[in-house]
Amino acid sequence: MIKPVKTKLAGWGNYPVEEGFLFRPDNGRDVLEILQSGLQNNYIAFGMGRSYGDTPLNKQSGVLLTTQLNRILSFDETTGVLECEAGVTFEDIINVFLPRGYFLPVTPGTKYVTLGGAIANDVHGKNHHLDGCVSSFILDFKLMLASGEIIDCSREHNADIFWATVGGIGLTGIIVSARIRLEKVESAYYDVLYEKAPNIERALELFAESDDKYKFSVAWIDCLARGNSLGKSVLMRGNYASAASLRSGTEPLKLKNGPKLAIPFDFPSFALNNLSIKSFNTLYYGVNKNVRKTVYFDSFFYPLDSIYKWNRMYGKKGFVQYQAVFPPEGKEGLIQMLERLSSSNRSSFLAVLKTSGEQNPGLLSFPKKGYTLALDIPIKDESLFTFLHELDELVIRYGGRVYLAKDSELLPEHFAEMYPRLKEFRAIKDRIDPNHIFSSSMARRLGIVEE
């Protein structure tokens, strides 16, 4: 009865593009039927495909689209605890609950992600330095194992599976539903201080001075700046705006539905070159003065979402996003990375710097205490990958690691060095999924699961 559609799939970076067999279950019963059908050797869940590389891909094998598993199961108005199926998107959660005074406790830079995808990558946001990853707010979830059995996982119950699944890129099973604690807010607005930093040293200083004062903080970096200006950036730090502080006439919790622009086709790859990036950056730094502003959540958290398919700006060849975290003592690594980027002229349209807080017990969870830098790099030719492998070595040398949600190039040996708890992860996976029913292109590339 249930059939797949053979189709080409890619993550948000449009690289790599791989053919897989896409199933579209409507409910848990369908998922079970698919897993037990024997139609494919293995399966991986695919949410909104907002991972950049091959995290949700499974070349020539089964891919389970989770976006139809999107029902809200319960909501407690007093505690803000929301239980919903894993395919519910962050956009959905905001649209339903922000008008009632609740917001996501942690959100990535796009709202077009599913709750399941957010857990499987243990996503972090601008408040990581204070609040940690999304898993900090996940009370529990139901996980469908390869056997079809559905188990409850929390910090108390099946705790080892909980921490393997959080950040476990879909390899432990299908997250069916989860309970997340939303955060009470008075308004949909943020008080934000925009401040320029002439270089990386100053940016890091500013972060260090203010990390406890601002719940949300992030900096946009000009990756082409060199010398004394290396790491020239605009810091954006802010807090929730109280209802009372808003201009009179503003309804604090009302949603605004702005027009959405879509990029209708892939840009030719020459459109995004050093020149256009330079002018963008110049414009950006020129426009922003040191100011305090009250901004709507959409433009504060999701500036890119207003252009619906902006990934197409990078052309057909796609792009990679490279995000690394360095521990505080590895600051020198961060600086060297910026130097290599600016001197190699690998243009990055967008580079984002922030400080991150303590690491959690997630076995493959990415963030740890220190600094993270994320950048987009268009793919022009294969030489990029050699360059990225060099960056990987630099990251390892300074005790850092690369974020799997953004990755499409790590080598297995580099990955194993970056994620020392991989062995524990494998042991749990082998126990609950001995036949490796859950696998992905990424899992095979990184050697988590054999070819």
Added chain:
Amino acid sequence: MNIVVLGATSGIAQAIATKLAQEGHHLILAGRRMDELEAMSNDLRIRNQVDVYPAHFDALAMDTHEAFVSSCLERFSTLDGVVLAYGYMGDQKESETDMDIVKRTIDTNYTSCVSILNRFASYFEQQKSGFICALSSVAGDRGRQSNYTYGSSKGALSLYLQGLRNRLSSAGVTVLTVKPGFVDTKMTYGQEGMFLVAKPEKVANDIYKAIRSRKSVLYTPFFWRWIMMIIRLIPESIFKKMKL
């Protein structure tokens, strides 16, 4: 409005129920799979802050229909509409030798609809307001060798609805016959030979608009009206030789 959706777990019905709840209507979602209906009800209630209740309904248990309608009236003291969205499509080849499949098809798609809609019809007629919306099929517009068992049961339903419309119009009650083309649901996903597949949300919007504007017959998407007109116009002498 207070609206009953029969067969609420089908792909199209889910989209219709979602649309109705978004427009602020209160719903009874009826069908056999209570766990699914409960999940759906919770979802629509929490999202839209309207009343949504699951209810058990078995189309083929026709002796329970009277009690079902009463239970809906206990739930909401007045009812404003009913959407009938269930159906059964058995295998055509098997139905040519297996009378059980034929009976199940006819009973699900026709007899049971008459049984339940007759009761709602009387209620709305007395109340002098309300609407009946039932999902028939383009397959009921002309018998074809590939699915005439299903098609004939839907054809009968269409004709019944036509009569019902005629009867109820003086009472101000509307009857809408919906003939959807291919819709992107579990039934069509991954199936070969599907063309012009429409999104369920689009179909649900069309249906909602048709209810509001008191339309009689809706082909959705609209071009199916033209496709079916052409198919109906082919002379029988030619049609009977076609492999349709």
